[in-house]
Amino acid sequence: MADRAVDAGEVTRFAPSPTGLLHLGHAYSALTAAAQGAFHLRIEDIDRDRCRPEFEAAIHDDLHWLGLDWPRPVMRQSDRLPAYRAALDRLAPLTYPCRCRRGDIRAALSAPQEGALPAGPDGLVYPGTCRGRSHRDAGPDDVIRLDTARAFDALGLDRIGFRDRAILPDHDHSLTRDQVAQGIGDVILSRRGMGTSYHLAVVVDDAAQGITLVTRGKDLFDATYIHVLLQRLLDLPTPAYLHHRLIRDDAGRRLAKRDDARALRHYRDEGATPADICQMIGF
Numbered sequence: 001m002a003d004r005a006v007d008a009g010e011v012t013r014f015a016p017s018p019t020g021l022l023h024l025g026h027a028y029s030a031l032t033a034a035a036q037g038a039f040h041l042r043i044e045d046i047d048r049d050r051c052r053p054e055f056e057a058a059i060h061d062d063l064h065w066l067g068l069d070w071p072r073p074v075m076r077q078s079d080r081l082p083a084y085r086a087a088l089d090r091l092a093p094l095t096y097p098c099r100c101r102r103g104d105i106r107a108a109l110s111a112p113q114e115g116a117l118p119a120g121p122d123g124l125v126y127p128g129t130c131r132g133r134s135h136r137d138a139g140p141d142d143v144i145r146l147d148t149a150r151a152f153d154a155l156g157l158d159r160i161g162f163r164d165r166a167i168l169p170d171h172d173h174s175l176t177r178d179q180v181a182q183g184i185g186d187v188i189l190s191r192r193g194m195g196t197s198y199h200l201a202v203v204v205d206d207a208a209q210g211i212t213l214v215t216r217g218k219d220l221f222d223a224t225y226i227h228v229l230l231q232r233l234l235d236l237p238t239p240a241y242l243h244h245r246l247i248r249d250d251a252g253r254r255l256a257k258r259d260d261a262r263a264l265r266h267y268r269d270e271g272a273t274p275a276d277i278c279q280m281i282g283f
Contacts, residue, residue, distance in 0.1 A: 010037030010213040010240075014063075015202070017044045018056035021263040025217070025247040027066060028281040032244050033215040034068050040209055041070040046077045046194045046201060062264045066274050075209060077201050084196035087204050087234055088144065088189060094154055094233065095189060097138035098130040098145045105129075118183065121199075121223035125185035143197075144190035151229055152177040160229050165242040167218065175225050187226050203227050207236040218243040247281055 012033040016026060033039060041063065045051040063070075088095070100108075108127045109117045118125040131147060138144075152158065161174025175183070189200045206214060214224075221243045231238045249262065267277060277283075 011040065011210050012036045012038065012213050012215050013040040013042050013206070013209060013211050014215075015042040015044050015205075016059055017047065017050075018052060018059060019047065019050040020055055021058055021265050022062045023247075023262040023264065024267075024277070024281050025262075027062075027264055027277050028247050028283060029215065029217060029244065030063060030068060031066065031278070031281075031283050032242070033213075036213050036215060036242070039068060039070050040211070041074050042205060042209065043074060043076045044198070044201065046191075046196055046198075048078070048193070058265065062268075065264070065268065066277065075205060077196075077205065080201070080205065080208075081195050083204050083208065084190075084201055087200060088196070091146065091189065091230075091233060092135060094147055094151050095135075095144050096131055096133050096147060096186075097135055097142035098126070098133070098186075098188075099139060099142050100126070100129050118185075120184040120187070121220070121226065122185070122187050125183065126187075128186060131186065141192055143188045143192055145186040146189050146199075146226075146230075148184065148186055148226075148229070149177060149181050151233055152180070155229075155232055157232075160225055160232070162224055162228050162238065162241055164221070164224075165213075165240060166244055167221065173221075173224075180225055180229070184222060184226060199223065199226055199230065203230045203234065203236060206239060207231070207234075211239050213240045213242060215242045215244065217246050219246060 014030040014033045016022065041059075043056055043059070045056070102124070105124050105126060106117065108129055109124060126145065130145070152160070157177070159174050159176050160180065161172050163169065163171070164173060167173070187199050188197045191197050224241055224243070228238055230236075264277065267280075
């Protein structure tokens with residue numbers, strides 16, 4: 001069953017990217033967020049190469065069909081690039097430009113070690129090849145990474161953590177400075193052609209919207225350590241977190257937007273009702 005409202009005064013949000021149709025997993029996430037308090041919709045459209053206006057329109061339509069509503073105007077990340085730039089400028093002493101591509105990172109991690117390569121919220125954990133490069137040397141195709149070890153040092157912390165309302169709610173989830181550096185790494189704060197990244201934008205936007213409870217899938221649990229670290233660095237409030245279970249297909253795989261068979265539009269076209277959707281996802 002879904003986690004029920006714990007505080008009617010909470011401010012929550014659902015923040016999809018308009019890169020495909022919403023599926024059953026999105027329905028569960030949106031309904032779970034709406035059950036916790038005042039519900040906001042945010043459109044995460046910083047990936048201009050993949051975002052489509054027809055998918056953004058479908059997000060609104062499908063959520064209304066589920067019975068959800070939210071304040072207007074809707075926050076769109078593409079309108080907020082100056083806010084991300086201001087945050088990135090503030091973090092500049094703790095960041096560095098990186099020219100490495102995915103193949104470079106994989107090659108650096110593969111030799112000389114054997115076995116599975118370390119993975120974090122951004123994929124393979126960055127080995128720090130460009131760490132120490134100056135922003136004066138940055139090129140137009142560089143990404144900007146957070147030096148996580150220096151970030152901890154700047155805050156005078158050796159550990160960062162949070163509590164989660166769905167996963168061991170009475171337990172303090174925390175990682176040491178070294179655990180973050182080795183298991184999550186120097187995440188990207190600004191991607192090529194975007195001016196920001198998910199990690200930076202979500203932290204800045206949650207604060208701007210006054211979000212008090214972040215409700216999202218447990219696949220983003222490890223990213224929360226970075227988000228709390230960024231909140232501390234930017235003097236932003238840390239909301240409560242609720243990482244809910246994931247909706248999976250018959251083979252146990254997490255649903256993705258490419259899985260059109262699980263799209264809400266597919267079920268709607270076949271005559272399903274919002275109540276049918278709730279039953280399917282165990283809400």
